[in-house]
Amino acid sequence: MKQQVVPFAKARDAALFGSKAVGLGNAVHHGLAVPPGVALSGDLVDAIAGGDEKAIERLAAAIADLPAPFAVRSSAVDEDGAAASFAGQHLTVLNVHTPADVPGAVREVWWSANSDSAITYRQKVGLFTRPSVGVVVQTLLNPDVAGVMFTEHPVTGADERLIEASWGLGEAVVAGLVVPDHFRLDRAGLVLERKPGRKRIAVRSLPNGGTFEEQVPAAQVTQLCLDDTQLASLAGLALQCEKAYGPRRDIEWAMQDGRLYLLQCRAVTTGQSRSEAALPSPPPRDPVGALQRVRFFVDLDRRQTEQIARLLKQRHFAQGETVIREGSGAAAFFIIESGEAAVSSKGVSINTLGPGDHFGEIALIDGGPRSATVVATTELVCYGLTFWEFRPLIERNGAIAWKLLQALAKRLRVAEQGQSS
Numbered sequence: 001m002k003q004q005v006v007p008f009a010k011a012r013d014a015a016l017f018g019s020k021a022v023g024l025g026n027a028v029h030h031g032l033a034v035p036p037g038v039a040l041s042g043d044l045v046d047a048i049a050g051g052d053e054k055a056i057e058r059l060a061a062a063i064a065d066l067p068a069p070f071a072v073r074s075s076a077v078d079e080d081g082a083a084a085s086f087a088g089q090h091l092t093v094l095n096v097h098t099p100a101d102v103p104g105a106v107r108e109v110w111w112s113a114n115s116d117s118a119i120t121y122r123q124k125v126g127l128f129t130r131p132s133v134g135v136v137v138q139t140l141l142n143p144d145v146a147g148v149m150f151t152e153h154p155v156t157g158a159d160e161r162l163i164e165a166s167w168g169l170g171e172a173v174v175a176g177l178v179v180p181d182h183f184r185l186d187r188a189g190l191v192l193e194r195k196p197g198r199k200r201i202a203v204r205s206l207p208n209g210g211t212f213e214e215q216v217p218a219a220q221v222t223q224l225c226l227d228d229t230q231l232a233s234l235a236g237l238a239l240q241c242e243k244a245y246g247p248r249r250d251i252e253w254a255m256q257d258g259r260l261y262l263l264q265c266r267a268v269t270t271g272q273s274r275s276e277a278a279l280p281s282p283p284p285r286d287p288v289g290a291l292q293r294v295r296f297f298v299d300l301d302r303r304q305t306e307q308i309a310r311l312l313k314q315r316h317f318a319q320g321e322t323v324i325r326e327g328s329g330a331a332a333f334f335i336i337e338s339g340e341a342a343v344s345s346k347g348v349s350i351n352t353l354g355p356g357d358h359f360g361e362i363a364l365i366d367g368g369p370r371s372a373t374v375v376a377t378t379e380l381v382c383y384g385l386t387f388w389e390f391r392p393l394i395e396r397n398g399a400i401a402w403k404l405l406q407a408l409a410k411r412l413r414v415a416e417q418g419q420s421s
Contacts, residue, residue, distance in 0.1 A: 002016065002041055002042075002043040002044075003041060003043045003044040003047055003055060003058070004016060004017075004040075004041040004043075004044060005038050005039070005040050005041070005044055005058055005059055005062040006038060006039055006062075007037075007038055007039075008021065008024045008025045008027075008028050008034065008036075008037060008038070008039060008136075009025055009028045009029065010025065010039075011024065011025040011039035012025060015132075016041040016042065016043075016134065017039040017040070017042075017075060017134045018039075018042070018074075018075030018076050018132070018133075018134030019075065019266065020073065020074070020075035020134070020136055020264060020266070021039035021040075021075040021134055021136050022039075023264065023265050023266065024037070024039070024136060024262075024264075025039070026244055026245065027244065027262050030243070032237070032240055032241075032244070032262045033259060033260060033261045033262060034138075034261065034262055034263075035071075035138045035139045035140070035141055035261055035263070036066060036067070036138065036139050037066065037136055037137050037139060038062045038063060038066065038136070038137050039075065039134060039135075039136050040059065040075075040106065040134060040135040040136070041134055042076075042132035042134050043132075044058070044059070045106055045109070045110055045133050045134060045135050046110070046133075048103050048106045048107065048110075049106065049107040049110035049111070049313045050310070050311070050312075050313055051313075056103045059102060059103060059106070059137075060099055060102075063099050063102060063137055064099065066099075066137070066138075066139055067139045068097060068099065068139070069095045069096055069097050069098075069140045069205060069209065070095075070096040070099075070102055070105075070137050070138065070139060070140055071092065071093070071094050071095075071096070071137075071138045071139075071140040072093040072096055072102060072105040072106060072108075072109055072135060072136075072137050073092045073093075073109070073135065073136050073138070073264075074091060074092070074109045074113060074133060074134070074135060075133075075134035075135055076113055076133045076134060091108055091109045091111075091112035092109075092171075093108055093109065094140060094171065094205070094210070094211050095140055095205040095206060095209050095210050095211050096140075096209060097208055097209035098209075101209065102137060106135050107313060107314065107315075108315075108316070109133065109135050110133050110135075111313065111315045111384065113133045114331060114332055114384075114386045114388070140205065141169075141254050141256045141261060141263075142204075142205060142256060143168065143169060143170070143254035143255055143256045144167070144255055144256060144257075145166065145167055145168075145225045145226060145254075145255050146165065146166070146168065146169055146170035146172075146173070146252075146253065146254035146255065146263075147163065147164045147165035147166060147170050147173045147180060147181075147252075147253065148163070148164050148170065148173055148174060148250065148251065148252055148253070149161060149162065149163045149164075149234055149237070149238060149250075149251045149253060150162040150163075150249070150250055150251070150268060151238045151241065151242055151247065151248065151251070152247065152249075152268065153184075154250075154268055159186075159187060160185060160187070160192060161183075161184065161185040161186075161187070161234070161238050162182075162183075162184055163182070163183040163184075163231070163234055164180040164181065164182055164183075164197075165181045165183070165225050165226050166178045166180045166181065166199045166202065166225060167202035167220065167225055168202030168203045168204050168214065169202075169203040169205070169211065169254070170252055170253070170254055170263065171203045171211070172199070172201060172202060172203045172213075174252065177201060177203065177213065178197060178198065178199045178200060178201060179197040179198040179199070180197045180199065181194075181195065181196055181197045181199070181224050181226065182194075182195040182197065183195070183226065183231060185231060185234075185235050185238075187239075189231070189232055189235030189236075191228070191231060194224060196222045196224050197222070198221055198222060199216055199220065199221055199222075199225065200215065200216055200221055201213040201214060201215060201216060202214045202216050230255060230260075233255075233260045234253065234260065237251065237253065237260060237262065241265050244265075245265055248267060248268040249265050249266070249267070249268065250265070250266050250267065250268045251264070251265050252264040252265075287309040287310075287312040287383050288302075288305055288306055288309040290309075290312070290335045290337060290356070290383050291305050291308060291309050291335070291383075292305055293335075293356045294335060294361075295407070296358075296361045296404065296408075297404075297407075298407070299406065299407060300400065300403055300404075304397075304399065304403070307393060307400070308385070308390070308393065308400070311385055311386075311389045311390065311393065312383040312384065312385050313383070313384055313385075314337070314382070314383060315334070315381070315382050315383075315384045316379075316380070316381055316382075317339075317341075317379075317380040317382070318376065318379065318380075319376055319377065319378050319379055319380075320375065320376065320377075321375070321376050321380075322373065322374070322375050322376075323341060323374040323375065323376055323382070324370045324372070324373065324374045325370060325373050326345060326346070326369075326370050326371065326373040327369050327370060328369060328370050329369060329370075331386055331387040331388065332360060332384050332385065332386045332387065333358065333359075333360040333361045333364045333384065333385045333386075333390075334358060334360055334382040334383065334384050335356070335357075335358040335382060335383045335384075336354060336355050336356065336357050336358065336380065336381075336382055337355060337381045337383055338355055338379075338380070338381045339354075339355075339376060339377075339378045339379050339381055340352060340353065340354050340376075340377045340378045340380070341353045341354075341357075341374050341375060341376050341377055341380055342374070342375050342377050343359070343373070343374050344372065344373050344375075345371065345372045345373070350372060352377070353374070359372075359374055364390045364391075365408075
């Protein structure tokens with residue numbers, strides 16, 4: 001069965017669980033300290049994102065004994081290879097406070113892999129195929145210090161360790177929120193350089209979920225956050241990771257209560273960053289009714305509408321967030337369930353959208369670039385349908401395809417009449 005959720009030690013198949021989950025499984029097998037967690041296969045993530053109750057129950061059972069709070073991270077099958085990295089495209093949701101909130105966080109991670117920015121990147125690197133989005137759910141640490149380490153200098157290629165570190169969660173470093181402390185070590189662990197940064201904030205967990213940026217005391221802003229003992233531990237971790245995974249490793253790590261943990265180990269790529277998100281909204285309530293209000297689908301009968309509605313997944317956007325951007329790659333259609341959004345093209349305001357309005361349906365057919373920009377002007381909740389799920393349904397069902405073709409023909413006729421008048 002492809003819908004699986006397993007402890008890291010059993011995540012052995014990258015085609016099911018993605019490279020990140022398999023990498024954590026390898027770390028467990030090599031005796032490296034990894035925060036406890038589970039790996040979700042891409043098919044299970046699809047089901048959870050779609051609101052499948054049995055899939056959600058399987059996830060709940062798997063994380064029942066996992067200490068909260070949680071970090072929910074993407075582990076897409078083709079992410080973070082040596083030639084292409086989806087860092088900054090696929091979401092990490094930090095400090096998910098209760099098990100009941102985890103399915104919503106999984107849905108947000110699923111959507112990040114189907115966002116316009118991720119689709120544009122896929123087109124750029126020649127991976128315009130449906131993403132299989134595995135997910136890892138881990139206990140979130142509350143580290144004293146965290147950061148990244150390269151086992152080879154990522155710019156010069158020198159055979160040395162490059163370490164960047166800051167107070168609190170490592171997202172302050174990988175998201176570029178601080179100027180981190182900078183260290184260089186040789187392969188034997190000898191310190192070649194120590195350069196203090198300006199660590200004005202530390203990313204910390206909030207008691208009820210999510211994170212915040214804590215102001216660092218003035219004395220600690222330029223104080224080095226790693227001592228010789230900690231640097232020696234990191235040098236040892238670099239050797240262990242190279243032995244387990246091979247050369248040229250990009251490592252995310254954290255230190256809590258004097259213990260060093262491996263959070264992630266991947267091939268060195270460029271453009272590393274991470275983003276975080278607020279906890280998502282509850283599942284959609286009436287996707288069939290939402291579709292029946294869309295002119296593109298209005299001629300479908302109830303059964304046909306239900307077939308498409310089963311593919312809808314909810315997506316939440318914060319006020320001010322860009323939903324789609326003009327000129328970017330596209331693979332999703334949206335119906336607004338609540339909130340409002342502003343539409344513009346070439347910098348000129350065109351329209352305001354509200355509940356029941358929709359946009360992006362042409363992306364379901366051609367996957368072409370967006371013709372306008374849509375920005376959430378309030379908290380916005382949408383039903384979304386992706387090209388990857390819509391196309392197989394249409395290919396299997398000629399009756400639906402014919403009705404949609406007629407709907408497009410009507411729109412084309414109206415457009416032509418408008419141009420000739």
